[in-house]
Amino acid sequence: MLVLHTSDWHLGRALHRFDLFAAQAAFVDHLVEVIRAEQVDLVVISGDVHDRAIPPVTAMRLFDEALSRMRDAGAHVVVISGNHDAPVRLGDKAGLLDPRVRIRTDVAKITEPVTVEDAHGPVHVYALPYLEPAAVVAALPAVTDEADQIDRTDEGGEVRAEGTSLTHPAVLRRAMRVVHADRVRRGGRSVVCAHAWVTGGQASESERDISVGGLAAVPAGLFDGITYTALGHLHRPQALRDCLRYSGSPLPYSFSERTDVKSSLLVELDANGLGWVEEIPVPVYRNLARLRGRLAELMTAPVHEAHVGDFVSVVLTDTIRPMDAMTTLQRRFPFALTLIHEPEASESTDGLTYRQRIRGRSDLAVAEAFVTHVRAEPSEGERSLLQAALDDARRSEEAA
Structure with a gap:
């Protein structure tokens, strides 16, 4: 079975006020072509489909179109909500969709996997939407008292007092406990689709911080025994283990990601479990660059010609901030998006009162x-x- 792992589309997001709709639509075109060319059986989208709880109409339409096109290309599709998505809004029509398309936003259904068959038998896909403790703890499937006591233990070994809020690691630990019990009962290969910050993952500047208010990274060991875990939330593509990976976002959403190679992950599940994982690069819509120097030099130096068509972040080092600097820069760099003035220190005044x-x-x-x-x-x-x-x-x- 071929599984295509993607996440963190953030439809409706802009890059420093530049509308990225065209770039996101081009990514959807690319994804559909990969599904057709590789004859992908299953697509998993690991959360943050939209950039905000109430997305613009254009983003909603693009997502609807993407689901239809992926289904028509021959793939089953499983989607979960991330911390940017509004679960009720994302999943409000889930019950009306084609059976090949599943949008999972309800934590109470984490032990009801989406099962897809191939020549080697079933693959059970456990869809774990983003688990915000206060919002989901009451809906989690029941576990034993002993397990519940363990679930109140945080990363440092401290057991929270009865009645206090559970941490994010504790909630995900409880969720994975019931997932593991269910997968053992069912047998076969398993895929977990989760939206979380797993210990060891490297962040960029564009993720929303979920460490505030007691939420924190979760240990990678929670996913031991799962054939493949498709993670979402971190925007840099990275492998924590062969079977535990972030696909990353399909587009760079901050200048800290300018050197990242954005990709989707093509995963083969064979008769014995995980076969191989291949990165499928996403075509670059527009490169990102950071430039530094005096305005006159930036406007004339041939070395900067390669960045004329890039999204550009500029640090001006002129001693005196030039008038209308951004307007001037955009005559050469029409996609200049940010400007910071950091004047070089004057040697004649250094150290003087x-x-x-x-x-x-x-x-x-x-x-x-x-x-x-x-x-x-x-x-x-x-x-x-x-x-x-x-x-x-x-x-x-x-x-x-």
Whole structure:
């Protein structure tokens, strides 16, 4: 059986206000072509389909279209909700879908796997939506008192007092306990589709932090015995073990991901379990680059020509912040998205106190230097206004 693992589409997301709809639609086209070309049997989408709980209509339509096209290409599809998704909204029509398409957002159904058959028998897909402790603990399938006591133990061995909120690791531990019991009873190969931060995973700048409020990373050992675990949440593609992987997001959603090779994972499950895993690179919609230097150099240096069509983040090092710097930059780099001014230190003033720097300069010269530093060199009219203000201040002091 061939399984295609993808996650963290974040439909509706922008990159520093640049609309990524066209890039996300191109990814869906690519995914459908992979399903057709490789004759994929099963697609698992491990959460964060949308970027926010109430996605824009265009994002909802793109997701609906993606589901139909993946099904028509011959694949079964299993989707879970992530921490960015609204479970009720994502799964509100799950019961009306084609049986080959399953959207799982209800934690109470984690022991009802989606079963797909091949020549070697059944593959049971356990779909674990994002488990926010306060929201799901009451709906989790029942476990024994002994197991429940273990589930209140956090990563450091501290047992939480009765009545306090469970941690995210404890909730996922309880969920996996009942999953393991069910898979042993059923037999056959198993796939877990989960949205979580597993210990050892490397984050980027674009994930929403789920470590706040007692939520934390979960141990990789929770997934021991599972044929393949398809993880979502972290945007960098990475393998924690051969059978425990993040596919990563299909697009870079921060400049920290500019060197990542975005991909989906093609997974073969053979008669004995996990056969092999292959990374399928996602075509690059537009590269990301970080540039640093003075405005004049950035606008003229041939070395930067390769980045003219990239999404660009710029750090300007001019001593004085240039006027309309972003407008100027976008004449050469039309996809310049962010701009930071970090002036290079002036050797003539390094180590000098303010009094030492202004010694021997007139009040007008000091005022002009301040205006130049925070904006641009003042015009003749502005110099006249500054001089008039200084004269008024001096006269007021003399009168006092």
